[in-house]
Amino acid sequence: MPRTVITFGTFDVFHVGHLRVIERAAALGDRLVVGVSADALNLRKKGREPVFSQDERLAIVAALKPVSAVFVEESLEQKRDYILEHGADVLVMGDDWAGRFDEFEDVCEVVYLPRTPAISTTALIEKIAGSV
Template sequence: MKTIITYGTFDLFHIGHVNLLRRARDLGDRLIVGVSTDEFNLVEKSKTTIVPYEHRVKVLESCRYVDLVIPECSWQQKVEDIQKYSVNTFVMGNDWQGKFDELKSQCSVVYLERTRDISSTSIKQAMAVLLQLNRELQ
């Protein structure tokens, strides 16, 4: 059995997330997704999420491409997770190109192309613009 692992925040679940998960799952037989906790996002990534961790986990658990969801609590846990779950391939979006190459001593590392013109950040920015326009119209 070939096990794949990926990590992310998965805030405002969108088609880019679906594409990443589908393409990651196509690389093996089992897909594990590490979901960044709210605390990890705030402390280590300096960002807040709109959707709480527990809700993001439930959304990912309902996705047919995902076999197991685990919490991502630190940058350092990746090696431990790769060993614990006998991971063959570590997958991330190509916006992280080269950032996890040190994991190549543990497993194969693949950077998948991101879906064009979609990201949680761009959705949040569009929502902020719409909220501002709505305020101005009132």
């Protein structure tokens, strides 16, 4: 039976850290489903609009070879619904969220992957803005 992995992110200003987490998540199963944060969710979560629109970010993530399917994550509170809706066997999140999603262990395995050191979308945006 195929093993489905699900992960979530904004994936704004796509960088090698994003690619690595997607590759590592995909390696944990046969099928990778990715929830891309809605523009409105990103604004609520981070207090700023993403650099790239929701549609652009969906297209970038969907084009990646390890990704089987993408969808818009409208709300952080709906993670359980998304896991069940997509039949996920494994939820993968960055270790900056360690422990925050353990409540879903009743419906799937929860794995926290280490982030790629010294790579941050926020830091990249600040660096770009500072050099303009």
